[in-house]
Every structure is written in C-alpha cells, then in structure tokens.
Amino acid sequence: MKIKTILLTILITFVQSVNAEDTYDLGRKLAICSAKFETLSVILNTAEDTNKGKFFKERANGWMIGSVVSFMADGIKPKVAWSAAEGEKETAQTAINIKLEAAIKDKSNMIKFSDELMIDIDMCSFYDEVVDESIKLYRKII
Numbered sequence: 001m002k003i004k005t006i007l008l009t010i011l012i013t014f015v016q017s018v019n020a021e022d023t024y025d026l027g028r029k030l031a032i033c034s035a036k037f038e039t040l041s042v043i044l045n046t047a048e049d050t051n052k053g054k055f056f057k058e059r060a061n062g063w064m065i066g067s068v069v070s071f072m073a074d075g076i077k078p079k080v081a082w083s084a085a086e087g088e089k090e091t092a093q094t095a096i097n098i099k100l101e102a103a104i105k106d107k108s109n110m111i112k113f114s115d116e117l118m119i120d121i122d123m124c125s126f127y128d129e130v131v132d133e134s135i136k137l138y139r140k141i142i
Contacts, residue, residue, distance in 0.1 A: 027070035031088035
C-alpha cells in the first residue's frame with residue numbers, strides 16, 4: 001500500500017508540474033478527448049479502415065486512463081474517479097453524436113464536422129505526454 005501512495009504522490013507532482021491547470025479540469029478535458037478519439041474510431045471502422053479505427057480506439061482508452069488518473073490526483077478515490085471520467089466521456093459523446101447526426105443529414109456539414117473533429121483531436125495531442133505518464137503510473141498502481 002505504501003508503494004501505491006508514493007506512486008500517487010509522484011503522479012500528482014508530475015501532473016501539477018506539467019500542467020498549471022487544476023487536475024480536475026484536466027481530467028474533464030482528457031475524458032472529452034477520449035470521446036473524440038472514440039468517435040473517430042467509430043467513423044473509421046464504419047469506413048472499413050479498421051487498423052486506424054483500432055488505433056484511435058486505443059487512444060480513446062489511453063485518454064480515459066489519463067482522465068481517471070487526473071481525477072485521482074485531485075484526491076478522488078479510484079472507483080469514483082472512473083465514474084467521473086465515464087460520466088464526462090458519456091456527456092461529451094452525446095454532444096458529439098448530436099452534431100454527427102446533423103452532419104450526416106447534410107454533406108456540407110459532414111465536412112465541417114470532420115474538420116472540427118480533427119482540429120479538436122490535434123488539440124488533444126497537447127496532452128500526449130501527460131497521458132503517457134499517467135498510463136505508466138496507473139499500471140504501477142494497479
């Protein structure tokens with residue numbers, strides 16, 4: 001149990017040093033990014049580009065773990081952190097799905113939707129290092 005506490009302390013220090021923002025807000029952002037990666041994965045799988053679809057599904061999973069770890073770094077217990085991350089992701093996914101359904105009805109909106117999704121995913125890449133470190137630390141904690 002001591003090793004888990006030490007690793008969590010290291011994680012909190014790392015997350016706070018890399019990001020001047022609040023760890024709870026970071027958790028929310030990473031969960032939203034997870035939803036965006038998940039959407040891209042579904043779109044690619046639908047277009048029968050399964051390798052890219054699988055890649056972005058794995059990215060979605062990584063961002064989800066990053067979200068959970070950020071919530072834990074904010075002092076939230078692991079089970080509650082998972083619930084919070086899943087809730088944030090589901091809320092974001094619902095909003096994305098509404099936009100996607102509207103875009104499917106109008107091809108010009110589909111191009112706009114796709115462009116916006118790719119820009120958002122590029123912005124999520126800003127957190128690559130935080131997510132990678134979160135995954136490493138989470139593996140050691142569990």
